[in-house]
Amino acid sequence: xxxxxxxxxxxxxxxxxxxxxxxxxxxxxxxxxxxxxxxxxxxxxxxxxxxxxxxxxxxxxxxxxxxxxxxxxxxxxxxxxxxxxxxxxxxxxxxxxxxxxxxxxxxxxxxxxxxxxxxxxxxxxxxxxxxxxxxxxxxxxxxxxxxxxxxxxxxxxxxxxxxxxxxxxxxxxxxxxxxxxxxxxxxxxxxxxxxxxxxxxxxxxxxxxxxxxxxxxxxxxxxxxxxxxxxxxxxxxxxxxxxxxxxxxxxxxxxxxxxxxxxxxxxxxxxxxxxxxxxxxxxxxxxxxxxxxxxxxxxxxxxxxxxxxxxxxxxxxxxxxxxxxxxxxxxxxxxxxxxxxxxxxxxxxxxxxxxxxxx
Amino acid sequence: xxxxxxxxxxxxxxxxxxxxxxxxxxxxxxxxxxxxxxxxxxxxxxxxxxxxxxxxxxxxxxxxxxxxxxxxxxxxxxxxxxxxxxxxxxxxxxxxxxxxxxxxxxxxxxxxxxxxxxxxxxxxxxxxxxxxxxxxxxxxxxxxxxxxxxxxxxxxxxxxxxx
Numbered sequence: 001x002x003x004x005x006x007x008x009x010x011x012x013x014x015x016x017x018x019x020x021x022x023x024x025x026x027x028x029x030x031x032x033x034x035x036x037x038x039x040x041x042x043x044x045x046x047x048x049x050x051x052x053x054x055x056x057x058x059x060x061x062x063x064x065x066x067x068x069x070x071x072x073x074x075x076x077x078x079x080x081x082x083x084x085x086x087x088x089x090x091x092x093x094x095x096x097x098x099x100x101x102x103x104x105x106x107x108x109x110x111x112x113x114x115x116x117x118x119x120x121x122x123x124x125x126x127x128x129x130x131x132x133x134x135x136x137x138x139x140x141x142x143x144x145x146x147x148x149x150x151x152x153x154x155x156x157x158x159x160x161x162x163x164x165x166x167x168x169x170x171x172x173x174x175x176x177x178x179x180x181x182x183x184x185x186x187x188x189x190x191x192x193x194x195x196x197x198x199x200x201x202x203x204x205x206x207x208x209x210x211x212x213x214x215x216x217x218x219x220x221x222x223x224x225x226x227x228x229x230x231x232x233x234x235x236x237x238x239x240x241x242x243x244x245x246x247x248x249x250x251x252x253x254x255x256x257x258x259x260x261x262x263x264x265x266x267x268x269x270x271x272x273x274x275x276x277x278x279x280x281x282x283x284x285x286x287x288x289x290x291x292x293x294x295x296x297x298x299x300x301x302x303x304x305x306x307x308x309x310x311x312x313x314x315x316x317x318x319x320x321x322x323x324x325x326x327x328x329x330x331x332x333x334x335x336x337x338x339x340x341x342x343x344x345x346x347x348x349x350x351x352x353x354x355x356x357x358x359x
Numbered sequence: 360x361x362x363x364x365x366x367x368x369x370x371x372x373x374x375x376x377x378x379x380x381x382x383x384x385x386x387x388x389x390x391x392x393x394x395x396x397x398x399x400x401x402x403x404x405x406x407x408x409x410x411x412x413x414x415x416x417x418x419x420x421x422x423x424x425x426x427x428x429x430x431x432x433x434x435x436x437x438x439x440x441x442x443x444x445x446x447x448x449x450x451x452x453x454x455x456x457x458x459x460x461x462x463x464x465x466x467x468x469x470x471x472x473x474x475x476x477x478x479x480x481x482x483x484x485x486x487x488x489x490x491x492x493x494x495x496x497x498x499x500x501x502x503x504x505x506x507x508x509x510x511x512x513x514x515x516x517x518x519x520x521x522x
Contacts, residue, residue, distance in 0.1 A: 047365060070367075120371040131383070131387075134391075135387060142390065146398070182380065189376070210365055213364055214373055
């Protein structure tokens with residue numbers, strides 16, 4: 001397990017060079033056509049129905065993993081086939097074709113695309129990794145029962161304790177235990193997928209709006225369903241505000257309820273995607289200037305951003321988890337005081353440790 | 360494309376994430392967190408026990424010291440008492456000896472006086488007898504009237520006060 005981690009981190013320091021190789025193959029293909037950096041970058045950070053590693057079909061060495069396409073059409077039912085039938089884009093198979101990676105029916109009818117796309121495949125991979133890692137950690141506790149932690153267990157234990165003590169306990173208060181599994185799961189899910197997203201050829205899962213939307217939505221659901229009357233009384237009859245202002249505060253507070261998870265969604269998506277775009281842009285500079293002499297600079301900056309992304313990977317996981325914990329904490333808190341409004345983005349907002357005091 | 364979440368990914372993400380959440384909660388977080396709690400409580404218990412043991416040790420030590428101090432005081436007291444008693448005994452013995460001595464001296468004096476008196480009386484008697492004998496022998500020749508002579512001598516002897 002330790003070796004696996006070391007290998008993971010070693011690989012993480014490569015992506016710039018790897019992408020460099022990928023890109024240089026692109027260069028060979030696109031010598032005639034004008035290089036469109038924007039399109040390339042969006043293609044790399046977006047989802048796809050195949051997992052493309054390097055090379056182009058028919059031009060030298062290439063490796064692309066076709067993924068299963070599952071499309072549900074209300075009239076026709078479910079059709080499942082390999083994605084290589086749909087490439088190059090525009091190829092029609094079973095009445096379906098890809099238009100900018102969006103599955104469309106040739107006859108224009110509605111298609112529900114449930115394909116195992118690159119992101120879904122990456123998601124499955126990360127889930128397998130998460131389960132392997134944390135089952136091993138849990139096994140460590142069984143094996144070393146009553147002893148000091150060992151190996152991968154001792155690597156993750158401080159992080160788990162950090163999430164429990166510094167995030168859940170401080171932000172939620174005495175009822176933290178119910179929400180701890182969710183917080184730990186999203187923390188490690190986001191962190192692992194952020195790191196996996198930095199691997200060359202990997203999917204940009206946590207930089208995908210669908211993924212961050214789902215987490216934000218789950219947080220909203222948990223917040224809403226675990227909220228108590230103080231939470232709602234704060235929204236519909238805000239204390240500490242002049243009486244005539246209170247009706248006006250209702251829509252403001254309601255917007256706040258939605259905007260909190262919305263900010264969660266956008267923050268993670270934007271941070272992760274921005275990192276990828278910056279790295280790709282630095283690499284793209286070589287092709288925009290069409291000069292190999294720019295490469296050292298591109299690599300240096302790309303490497304710098306990549307290392308920065310390693311930090312951002314855990315930082316964004318931490319921020320997402322902390323803010324989720326704060327929103328839940330705000331909903332389950334017994335008495336609201338003035339520091340209730342912890343919807344702020346700064347992590348050093350006053351945390352209410354327990355019950356709180358009457359205002 | 361980038362800002363347009365796809366239904367498929369949303370669907371798979373929901374299904375897979377909920378399964379992951381369930382699996383990790385049941386098989387990873389629960390055992391991990393309960394082991395952590397158990398270990399923390401055992402550490403806390405051990406620390407509390409250590410503190411208690413320390414306190415007990417201190418109490419024991421304090422008790423020992425108190426006992427020692429008490430023993431020391433007891434010893435001092437006994438020593439002091441013994442000294443007093445011995446001094447008293449010595450004093451008593453001295454007094455007794457002095458008294459005895461004095462008594463013996465007085466007795467001796469009395470005995471000496473008695474002996475002396477007796478001796479003197481005897482000397483007196485002997486002297487008187489001698490005197491009488493001498494006088495008789497003198498007077499036998501010179502004085503015929505013996506009783507008158509004896510009376511004279513006696514009266515003389517009575518006048519002589521010998522200590």
